[in-house]
Amino acid sequence: MTSTKRPRKLILYVAGQTPKSLAAIANLERICAEHLPGQYEIQVIDLRQDPKLAREHSIVAIPTLVRELPVPLRKIIGDLSDTHKVLVNLKISDST
Amino acid sequence: MTASENDLLIADLRHKLAEAEETLRAIRENEVDALVMRGAVTEEIFTIVGDPESYRTFMEVMEPGAVALDGFGRVLYANSTLTRLLGKSLTELQGKLLTDALPIATGKKIERLLSDASTSKQSREVLFPRNAGGDLHFIAVANPMRLGTISGHALTFADVTKRVRNEGAAQSEHAAQAAIASANEAVLVCDRKGIITHANAASSIVYDGDPVGKAFAEIVPLVFGDATGALQADDMIAMVVAGTPVRGIEAVASNAPKVKDYLVSAAPLRIAGDRISGAVITMVDLSQRKAAEQQQNLLMRELDHRVKNILALVLSISARTAANTDTVSEFQTSFGGRIQALAATHGLLLEKRWTSLELRDIITSEFAPYTDATVDQVTIEGLDVAVTPRAAVAFGLVAHELTTNAVKYGALSQQGGRVTVRAIGYSREDDGAFVLEWRETGGPPVAPPERKGFGHTVITRSFQYSGGGAEFDFAPSGLVCRVSIPSEDLC
Numbered sequence: 001m002t003s004t005k006r007p008r009k010l011i012l013y014v015a016g017q018t019p020k021s022l023a024a025i026a027n028l029e030r031i032c033a034e035h036l037p038g039q040y041e042i043q044v045i046d047l048r049q050d051p052k053l054a055r056e057h058s059i060v061a062i063p064t065l066v067r068e069l070p071v072p073l074r075k076i077i078g079d080l081s082d083t084h085k086v087l088v089n090l091k092i093s094d095s096t
Numbered sequence: 097m098t099a100s101e102n103d104l105l106i107a108d109l110r111h112k113l114a115e116a117e118e119t120l121r122a123i124r125e126n127e128v129d130a131l132v133m134r135g136a137v138t139e140e141i142f143t144i145v146g147d148p149e150s151y152r153t154f155m156e157v158m159e160p161g162a163v164a165l166d167g168f169g170r171v172l173y174a175n176s177t178l179t180r181l182l183g184k185s186l187t188e189l190q191g192k193l194l195t196d197a198l199p200i201a202t203g204k205k206i207e208r209l210l211s212d213a214s215t216s217k218q219s220r221e222v223l224f225p226r227n228a229g230g231d232l233h234f235i236a237v238a239n240p241m242r243l244g245t246i247s248g249h250a251l252t253f254a255d256v257t258k259r260v261r262n263e264g265a266a267q268s269e270h271a272a273q274a275a276i277a278s279a280n281e282a283v284l285v286c287d288r289k290g291i292i293t294h295a296n297a298a299s300s301i302v303y304d305g306d307p308v309g310k311a312f313a314e315i316v317p318l319v320f321g322d323a324t325g326a327l328q329a330d331d332m333i334a335m336v337v338a339g340t341p342v343r344g345i346e347a348v349a350s351n352a353p354k355v356k357d358y359l360v361s362a363a364p365l366r367i368a369g370d371r372i373s374g375a376v377i378t379m380v381d382l383s384q385r386k387a388a389e390q391q392q393n394l395l396m397r398e399l400d401h402r403v404k405n406i407l408a409l410v411l412s413i414s415a416r417t418a419a420n421t422d423t424v425s426e427f428q429t430s431f432g433g434r435i436q437a438l439a440a441t442h443g444l445l446l447e448k449r450w451t452s453l454e455l456r457d458i459i460t461s462e463f464a465p466y467t468d469a470t471v472d473q474v475t476i477e478g479l480d481v482a483v484t485p486r487a488a489v490a491f492g493l494v495a496h497e498l499t500t501n502a503v504k505y506g507a508l509s510q511q512g513g514r515v516t517v518r519a520i521g522y523s524r525e526d527d528g529a530f531v532l533e534w535r536e537t538g539g540p541p542v543a544p545p546e547r548k549g550f551g552h553t554v555i556t557r558s559f560q561y562s563g564g565g566a567e568f569d570f571a572p573s574g575l576v577c578r579v580s581i582p583s584e585d586l587c
Binding site (some may be wrong): 015016017018019020021022023025026047048051052054055059060061062063064071075077078079081 | 111118119123125127128129130131132138139140141143166169170171173190191192204243246302550585
């Protein structure tokens with residue numbers, strides 16, 4: 001991947017402003033800014049506003065981060081406070 | 097189903113199984129706080145920690161600034177008091193470290209406070225710098241808190257700015273009072289209406305009694321010398337309260353118990369901010385300075401007077417000496433001797449600070465150059481009489497002429513001669529002049545002089561006022577001279 005490519009989308013499912021949701025948003029923004037600048041754009045979906053959006057990616061637990069592309073689809077569940085785990089999931093998948 | 101379709105199905109099932117396991121693990125390990133349930137119609141969201149609205153409502157009605165933080169110090173919720181204080185919206189704060197939104201020094205303090213409050217409540221005073229209106233002071237209290245599945249802190253900020261400022265103002269007040277109390281000058285503080293609110297101990301010099309509660313202008317009426325009555329004490333206070341200080345004006349405080357002359361200064365009193373709440377009046381005792389100025393003026397006039405007199409006298413001595421001497425050398429000797437006689441009397445007067453001199457001291461001073469040779473030939477009796485400086489100068493010249501004449505031509509010019517200077521007493525006339533006698537014996541025979549020289553003139557012309565004067569008796573056995581010093585020159 002080069003920096004001229006369009007950034008890929010990461011979808012973060014949250015439930016309003018629960019502590020874990022707030023933490024997940026802050027952690028994801030920090031990780032992307034520090035480790036993956038320009039590679040991803042983040043879309044935050046608040047399932048409290050529209051719960052049926054959970055169907056698309058069969059979301060069960062909140063917060064959950066979904067990376068659609070490249071396939072296979074990846075889900076990372078939790079507040080994303082484990083930076084290493086997040087990076088492994090995003091980068092390893094990228095190389096497969 | 098083909099073999100490849102079968103493989104895909106198995107892979108999909110494995111993937112779903114892994115996802116289900118990951119979900120369960122995340123729930124078990126407390127990494128999620130909400131779940132999606134499929135309801136009758138649509139999905140529903142269930143928050144594991146319960147509805148956060150309840151604690152938010154509670155925080156919102158709290159008067160102090162309040163914030164709920166997770167275990168990392170990130171903002172979960174902050175009430176509007178705190179968002180206003182930080183100047184950020186709730187959205188800007190949520191999920192972010194609270195310390196990043198604080199002034200650097202305050203942030204460090206809060207970090208330590210949260211660290212100390214891991215198991216029990218802790219508090220600390222913190223400061224929010226503000227350029228205008230002064231810094232804001234808060235007591236920050238951190239309480240460990242468990243919110244559903246997460247542990248964090250409840251942190252409140254109670255505004256104690258007013259209390260801190262009041263303490264500061266109270267300290268300033270104490271310092272100001274101590275400064276006023278220890279001042280040597282009279283210091284009086286008035287309110288805007290000119291009523292005295294504070295006065296130090298030194299104020300007793302301007303008012304005999306307790307001045308507090310009384311109108312300054314009434315108990316200390318001031319007359320300003322250069323103001324021709326246009327400016328009075330109440331005008332001065334009005335001027336100061338309006339913002340114009342008064343510096344070092346000389347004034348007379350006519351009602352003051354002792355000292356009347358003062359140097360008055362007055363400055364606006366500012367206690368809080370720019371508002372003038374009264375006047376501070378300082379009054380310095382000028383009496384000593386005034387007395388010193390008067391003494392100095394007196395001395396200047398006296399000095400001027402004496403210098404003129406002495407120059408006139410020196411000119412007169414010079415002219416008369418010149419008229420009675422034949423050579424320059426003779427003039428120099430006579431004139432020098434007379435000036436020295438004058439100087440000797442001045443020296444004696446200076447020692448006595450120009451108050452008075454005793455006749456004995458003047459005579460003794462004139463005999464001094466000849467003391468070794470004439471110690472047994474001179475007798476002085478009863479001349480412990482003090483005279484004024486002008487009489488002392490005149491008598492000094494008379495004594496000089498009589499002495500030099502006696503040494504040159506009279507009783508002291510040879511062995512066996514004697515001079516007796518004694519008091520005759522006070523004249524029986526109304527004038528009461530003091531009479532003394534100069535009598536020479538045992539000298540060469542005396543005859544009246546053929547011409548009257550300077551000495552004769554000086555002696556006979558001295559004290560020619562108020563019953564004073566001098567007379568000669570040129571008896572063959574020796575010169576006799578009586579000198580009367582007018583009573584007005586006796587001390």
